[in-house]
Amino acid sequence: MATIPSPHTFRGGIHPAYNKALAAAAPIRELPLPARLTVPMLQHLGAPAKPVVKAGETVAGGQLVAEAAGFISAPVHAPAAGKVVAIEETLTASGRACAAVVIETAPEQVWQPLPTFPEWRFTDAKQLIEHIGAAGVVGMGGAGFPTRVKLSPPSDKPIDTVILNGAECEPYLTSDHRMMLEHAAEIRIGAEIIRHILGARSLRIAIEDNKPDAIAAMEKAFQDTDGDVAVTVLRTSYPQGSEKQQIFSVTGREVPRGGLPMDVGCVVENVSTAFAVFDAVVNGRPLVRRVITVTGDAIAQPANLLAPCGTLYSDLVAACGGVAGQAAKVISGGPMMGFAVSSLAVPTGKTASGLLLLSPKKISDFSSQACIACGRCVDACPMRLSPAELSQCIEADDIDGAEPLALMDCIECGSCAFVCPARRPLVHHMRRGKAVVMARRAAAKKTP
Amino acid sequence: MDPITTSTLCIGGIGLASAAALAVAEKYLSVPQDPRIGKVAEMLPGANCGGCGYAGCADYARAIVADNAECNLCAPGGPACAQAIAAFLGRAAAAMERRVAIVLCCGDDTEALRRAAYNGIADCAAAQATAGGDKGCAYGCLGYGSCARVCPVNAIRIANGIAKVDKALCIACGKCVAACPRKLIKLVPAAAEIHVLCSSKDKGPAVKKVCGTGCIGCRICTKLADGAITMDGFLAVVDYAKPLTNEETVAKCPGHCIRKDAPPPTPNS
Numbered sequence: 123m124a125t126i127p128s129p130h131t132f133r134g135g136i137h138p139a140y141n142k143a144l145a146a147a148a149p150i151r152e153l154p155l156p157a158r159l160t161v162p163m164l165q166h167l168g169a170p171a172k173p174v175v176k177a178g179e180t181v182a183g184g185q186l187v188a189e190a191a192g193f194i195s196a197p198v199h200a201p202a203a204g205k206v207v208a209i210e211e212t213l214t215a216s217g218r219a220c221a222a223v224v225i226e227t228a229p230e231q232v233w234q235p236l237p238t239f240p241e242w243r244f245t246d247a248k249q250l251i252e253h254i255g256a257a258g259v260v261g262m263g264g265a266g267f268p269t270r271v272k273l274s275p276p277s278d279k280p281i282d283t284v285i286l287n288g289a290e291c292e293p294y295l296t297s298d299h300r301m302m303l304e305h306a307a308e309i310r311i312g313a314e315i316i317r318h319i320l321g322a323r324s325l326r327i328a329i330e331d332n333k334p335d336a337i338a339a340m341e342k343a344f345q346d347t348d349g350d351v352a353v354t355v356l357r358t359s360y361p362q363g364s365e366k367q368q369i370f371s372v373t374g375r376e377v378p379r380g381g382l383p384m385d386v387g388c389v390v391e392n393v394s395t396a397f398a399v400f401d402a403v404v405n406g407r408p409l410v411r412r413v414i415t416v417t418g419d420a421i422a423q424p425a426n427l428l429a430p431c432g433t434l435y436s437d438l439v440a441a442c443g444g445v446a447g448q449a450a451k452v453i454s455g456g457p458m459m460g461f462a463v464s465s466l467a468v469p470t471g472k473t474a475s476g477l478l479l480l481s482p483k484k485i486s487d488f489s490s491q492a493c494i495a496c497g498r499c500v501d502a503c504p505m506r507l508s509p510a511e512l513s514q515c516i517e518a519d520d521i522d523g524a525e526p527l528a529l530m531d532c533i534e535c536g537s538c539a540f541v542c543p544a545r546r547p548l549v550h551h552m553r554r555g556k557a558v559v560m561a562r563r564a565a566a567k568k569t570p
Numbered sequence: 571m572d573p574i575t576t577s578t579l580c581i582g583g584i585g586l587a588s589a590a591a592l593a594v595a596e597k598y599l600s601v602p603q604d605p606r607i608g609k610v611a612e613m614l615p616g617a618n619c620g621g622c623g624y625a626g627c628a629d630y631a632r633a634i635v636a637d638n639a640e641c642n643l644c645a646p647g648g649p650a651c652a653q654a655i656a657a658f659l660g661r662a663a664a665a666m667e668r669r670v671a672i673v674l675c676c677g678d679d680t681e682a683l684r685r686a687a688y689n690g691i692a693d694c695a696a697a698q699a700t701a702g703g704d705k706g707c708a709y710g711c712l713g714y715g716s717c718a719r720v721c722p723v724n725a726i727r728i729a730n731g732i733a734k735v736d737k738a739l740c741i742a743c744g745k746c747v748a749a750c751p752r753k754l755i756k757l758v759p760a761a762a763e764i765h766v767l768c769s770s771k772d773k774g775p776a777v778k779k780v781c782g783t784g785c786i787g788c789r790i791c792t793k794l795a796d797g798a799i800t801m802d803g804f805l806a807v808v809d810y811a812k813p814l815t816n817e818e819t820v821a822k823c824p825g826h827c828i829r830k831d832a833p834p835p836t837p838n839s
Contacts, residue, residue, distance in 0.1 A: 217701040219708075464686035464701050487689060517691075547691055554696045 123345050124352045125337065128328070130374045132367040134504040135359040136537045138293050138458065140332065145296045145417040145424040150304055153429040153441050155202055155227050160212055161187065161432035164220035165471035166258075166266040168194030173223055179206045182234035184408055187223045190255070196268045196472075197258045201410035201430030204228045215435075215454030215468050216461050222469065225432070235406035242403050247319040250403060257402035258409045258472070263287060263363065263392035264459060266473040269399065272391070273319050275384040283324040284317050285372055288336060288393045289356055289363035292456030295476040297413040298393050300426045302329070302336040305397055306343035312396030314347070315403050320389060324350040326372050327393075332358040360458065361535040365390045367504050379531060394475075409472055416442045420449040420479040429470060435477055436466035450482040458536040491544040499538035499548060505531050509538035509548045516555035521562075529555050606659065607635045613654050615646045619722050621743030635659070642666040645742035668760040670740040671725075671747065675711040675754050676767035676827055679731035681782035682710055695751045703752075706780030709770040711754055717746035737831065764814045766791070766799065766806045768827040773804050783826045791819045791828055 163170040171188035175181060181200040188198040204227040212222040236257055239245050255270030275281055286309070290298040302309065317325050325347070327340050340353050354372050356362045366377045368390060375386040383390055391399075394412060401407045410431055417424040422443030429438060435454070439445060453460040454468065455476055470477075499509040507528055515524035532552045539548040611631035622643035624630040633639040634655065642652040642664040649666045656663035683706030688697055694716040697703045703712050713731035718724075725739035726746060735746075737760065747755045754769050766785060770777050774786030787804030798814035799806050806828075808814060820828050 213702050215701075217699060217703075219702065462686075462701055464704065487687075489689075550690045550696055550700070553699060554691065554693065557695070557699055 123341070123347055125341055126352050126354055128354050128356045128371045130371050131357050131359060132362075132370045132504050133506065134502050134537065135361060135367070136502055136540050137358070138360055138540060140293045140358075141417075142294065142296050142299070142332075144294065144419075145415050145426055146299055148296075148300075148423075148425045150300050150413050150426045150428050153427045153433065153438070155231070155430070156433050156437045157227060158207075158434075159201055159204070159225045159227060159430060159432035160222045160434060160469040161198060161201065161225060162212055162214050162220055162222045162469050162471055163188050163198060164214055164218060165198060165431060165473060166196040166260040166268055168192060168196070168268065170220045171195060171198045173209055173221060175206050175209075175223060177206055177208050180204070180228075181206060181225065182232045184234045184236065184410065187225075190268075194268060194271060196260050196266075196270075197256065197408075198223075198431075199258055199408040199410050200225060201432055202227045203230070203232045213465070213468055214471065215463055215474065222432075236402065236408060238406040239403050242315055243318060247321070250315065250319050254399055254402055257398075257407075259395065259398045259402055260409065260472050261392060262394040262398060262409075262412060262472060262475070264455065264473055264475060266471075269391070269395060272389055273316065275320070275389070279384045280387060281320040281322045281384060281389050282387045283326060283373060283389075284313065284320060284322045285368060285388060285390045286313050286325065286327045286393055286396055287363060287365075287368060287390050288327060288329040288333075288340065289368060290333070291330060291358075291360045291363040292458055292460075292476070293360075294417050294478055295415045295456045296417070297415045297426055297475050299333055299336055300415075301394050301397055301413055302333075303339050306339045308400045309340075309393050309396045310343040310347070311404060312398070312400035313344075313391075315399050316389070316391055316396060322389070325352075327351075327353045328356055328362075328368055328372050329353060330356045330358045330362055360537065361504055361533070364504065364533055364535060366533070379528065412470075412472060412474070414438065414470060414474050415476040416479075417476065418449075418479040418481075419484060420446055420481040422446045431471050431474075432469050434466065435463070435468050435470065438470070438477055439466060439479070445479060447481055449479040450485045451478075451480045453478040453480070458540070459534065488545050490546045493546060494544050496543060498541045498543065502537040502541045504535060504537060505533055507532060509552070512555070513546060513548045513551040516551045521555055521558050524555050525559060530559060532556065604635050607631050609658065610634055610655055613647075613651060613658065614644055615651065617646045617722065617741065617743075619646060619741060619743035619745070621645045621741065621745075640664060645669060669742040669757045670737050670760045671735045671742060671744070671755050672758050672765060672767075673711055673717070673726075673733045673735060673755050674765070674767055674769045675709070675732065676783050676829060677705075677707060677710045677732065677781040678729070679713070682707055682731075682784075683780045684731075685780075694749075698751045707770055707772075707777070707784065709752060709754075709768075709772070710781065710784075712752065716749045716751070717755060720745040720749045758808075758810050762808070762810055762814065763831045764808070764817070764820060765829060765831075766808050766827060767829050768805065768825065771803050771805050777804075777825070785827050786825045788824055790822050790824065794819045794822065 169192040172191045173188045175187045183203040185200045187200050190197045204225045207226050208224045251273050259269040261267040329337050369388050398409045416438050425442050452463050454463050493510050512524050536549050611628050614627040618626040622630045634641050641655040652666045653663045684704050685706045686704045688704035692714045694712045694714045697712050711732045715728045718726040725736045768785035770784050777784035785805050791799045798812040820830050
């Protein structure tokens, strides 16, 4: 066990105001169980889960309410015991509509645990992967990629390094930070389970150097771990938490274009995901709750809340003392990669890491102008793209022109839009362009 | 030899050789084309709008002559064009009805609620991708003009946050139908004058909450329309295959979303 500074740092990136002090000191607090939970079927990347319960049924906490619908999908469990009152359509924070199982929670909580594997060190990796998949564990950093898929790389792609992502480079958010401080021991076991499954030689815990207390906590938790284990201290820079950038910072390896981390022998898992793996394997608890940071200058008491997935944002705001003054903008997630939401009647999910309420003085209402060809976005782009050129292609509906400029490599981190002096909505253009390409690819698949 | 003579001879020689090669190619490699294709292409309006489903007027002309495609597919050309082509080719002139595009939403910014201030890219698909759009109604026209931008004849105007098609200008090419992310635009017979200008499948109270001119699913119009209006869940839909002339449907609609087209302006006014 050692602590080492990161040998590399990715090119580009930015230094936004981090504003983490608002919620960083607030210990994780368990939200009182809401009377009603709206559990969305789309809390992960891939196909929405298929409900297996009907309105009127009584469910126990942890009971399966929806099964995975395909290879890239994840099952959903009831976060609490209660009665299913309806299966209705809801909007998710990202603006997609999906079905949701509405549960009226019961005053008497009954819990139906999954099987546990206290002897996981002597359990077959396949069995553990199946179990983690059945527990609905997905990547909790934001994308929600099913962990089961990440943990089963093809045999020709051996994994030698597991990176535990505790960078949390997104401004305002502190949920992973608090998890590392308060649940270091559990995260360690989760990380060791992941390492055991993948048979990886090395384990790196990547944390930015603006969180010295988290670095100390992880050092202490991992101090007597066997093998090549180290805390890698990353330079504070956005987006250090992005998978491809982090792999480069920690190992110096570059993920090839269109490739996955497994192509360079790495698997990156968020610290909260490691906790969820621990919870599923050792405690037999499916992924039904997570820590979410409720922060911003328009919230009365910023907090880190442990809330069941399916809690409405309005319940979270109420638990934090309500809105202070006026909230001009509400963002699900952080200010860089989050989605602005227009209503608080949106449920949380497995990937909801934060809820940000900003007052009018933090919001500047601006209009964008033409590109002045200054090239700052090119300097800032951590994927080495040319956002100026891409955005102009997409603006002119020339998607065919944008695709060879590596449009699909854009990670939507927002660094380009952050530095643009013409205030161009570059990420918005990229998202639109990517959506068009995805729709085309889906159509091409349907009609071969 | 002086450079001028040399270059003249060289360039001239290359020209002669190329001309000879082209002459040989013309004789042995030429592909005979049906001369009627060119004639039919001339009869088409040349708008290259693609509304017929082919890659442009020339491709459509080839399809008519070579693949025996129907000759009444050209919306901009209209019945006159179809008849001329049919007469030229000696085929029976198929009947053709003029169609126009219509936006099935009348919830403008006065009547329909906007639930957020959207200041992103002024494009309907981009707005739709941002938290499902800023319109209160999940089915209503967003009014950022994606349809108007693809219209080859500028027949679509955005006024007060809603798109409207100018019936007189529309050539029914169908580009706006494909451009609308909410699938609000339909091609309907130009002769039809009464429309249900709402696409909301929500129940009445939900519609009322977000829009003053939405269909509330009361079914009054279905009783008056003699089968020309049917219900799709909580939404009244006009069946354009049947005639709908009863103007009482317009007067009695409590949602005020059944509208009759304004009469076309007289040339003098």
